[in-house]
Amino acid sequence: MTLSSTPSLPLARLLGHTADAVQAVRAGQSLTDALARCPSEARPGTQALSFHVLRWLGSAMAARAQLADKPPPAALDALLLSALALLWPTGDEPPYAAHTLVDQAVTAARKRDARRASFVNAVLRRFMREREAIVEAAERDPVAVHNHPVWWAERLGRDWPEEWQALLAANNRRPPMTLRINARRGDAATYLRRLHDAGLSGQAFGSHTLVLDAPCPVTRLPGFAEGDVSVQDAGAQIAAPLLLAPGEGAPRPGARVLDACAAPGGKTGHLLELADLDVLALDSDPARLLRVDETLSRLQLKAQTACADAADPAAWWDGRPFDAILLDAPCTASGIVRRHPDVRWLRRPTDIPALAQTQARLLDALWPTLAPGGRLLYCTCSVFKAEGQDQIDAFLQRQPGAGAVKQPASPGHLLPLPDNGMEAAAPPFGASPDGFYYALLQKKT
Structure with missing residues (x-):
């Protein structure tokens, strides 16, 4: 699910659940386990936001380090980092209007720690005012540039000296949703027609592999429950x-x-x-x-x-x-x-x-x-x-x-x-x- 297709729940609520998930990951828990604790109606939107935040967490941490002398308590820090990651210029269309995101992040902060909501408001508004300078300064931090730990980038550099930067950049892009057509039930060409009838589209690769033009819930895939198709990366x-x-x-x-x-x-x-x-x-x-x-x-x-x-x-x-x-x-x-x-x-x-x-x-x-x-x-x-x-x-x-x-x-x-x-x-x-x-x-x- 992309950010643009998240359910119409209040953004402040989704930001709160996203902060919980990010806090859990920073404490060493998997995102899968963290999302399992999220209410079912908020899970798709929280997952989409969490994916975005974790892809740009290094940049958010560099920005927070410039804007605050020391990190706030863990729960509030996770919310602040989530908001900064969502505000960070990635080259793509921003997921939300900046003023909306700041307003909803402050609303979420009041529910977490009302005494420090003004701190969150001040940090985010200063980021918006000084964003160009903050981004430029962050470019001197390898974790902010690549959004990976330094050891990870160094390891890739040794293994793949020509490709390591491209690999790090690829990790921050959303992957395609790839399908495997059950060879006992049909082929990609036939299933493409079924997708078209369901209002979906994609491209076939080989006889039983298909990449959707846009991700969708598996419940929208014709014959998924019956075993006609599975979601599985091409690799x-x-x-x-x-x-x-x-x-x-x-x-x-x-x-x-x-x-x-x-x-x-x-x-x-x-x-x-x-x-x-x-x-x-x-x-x-x-x-x-x-x-x-x-x-x-x-x-x-x-x-x-x-x-x-x-x-x-x-x-x-x-x-x-x-x-x-x-x-x-x-x-x-x-x-x-x-x-x-x-x-x-x-x-x-x-x-x-x-x-x-x-x-x-x-x-x-x-x-x-x-x-x-x-x-x-x-x-x-x-x-x-x-x-x-x-x-x-x-x-x-x-x-x-x-x-x-x-x-x-x-x-x-x-x-x-x-x-x-x-x-x-x-x-x-x-x-x-x-x-x-x-x-x-x-x-x-």
Whole structure:
């Protein structure tokens, strides 16, 4: 949902809920959890505002530092930062008229701390008077310029010395809403006609991928409840076709397939839309595993699901080898920041080696469960090389007797930029997707 399409609730109320969400993120909680506590009628508007604020939080913090000698209490600071982020000149059409936003922010401040409402009013009005000078001063602060922590920008600079600034800028743009058409029910061309009849429009990429011209609630998508279509980024839609692609080691009908870290179930469902398979879907989180069951139920597809740690096969594996394994490993989510703008503020530099260790543990634990000649597709929604190229290079070095081979079809790192090699991947996609890493490994016979 965009800011322009938020429900007609009082802006002061939405700003209050947005401040609560921003305060939670700054305290280390995910935005998803924070929004779950928001009243249902205010959630769409709060989400849209929160996304905008978190994309421009670095700029807002730099402005607040210039306008106040010290931060106000956390609850009021979150409101002040939210208002400053919404007032910050981004180059796009402002979400609200400045005077309206200031007035409603002061109204929200009175409900939070009536004694300090005048402070909020004074800071915001001074920002409006001195905005040009404040923005110019903020350009000397790298966090304000890129709206990412300094360590994040430095890491991208080492991994992608030519693209790092473009990657940071891309993270602050709204992503497209991309659909996956259920291959058992139709194709993109047919579904485009259904969209047109529902007053919606989009563009097809390949036979079963479609990008909407404008986001909309899933309840407006024809056949969504019946499983005819799913919302899934183009980058994520590579996984199932890549694992099932014809060639040496390709799974046959009825093949035994493991989806090792399956939640929320999008890739599990995609596999079953494309082929008749015996799928075991694992996830270590019971609540997230429930989402896999819900996804499969909506798609009217069946798989065995189990709550288990994929890195501990002794606890769940029956000893029968898998013909194929999909390992969508836990990662920093650095490739999907435009969809989850809180990630950049929640992650710490120490998360990367910790997650890389988890990824290596999963690879080493699952490899023995793969049948000789079988395929393992390793993927992460990360643009950090430690979670992609470096991880797989290290794994191949650990394999005795070169038991693992990376297939030439492996796309490698895909960046959330227009010119990222996606056209060379199968199936072809247009529109810049989220950032992913894919390596298709085959076990020697």
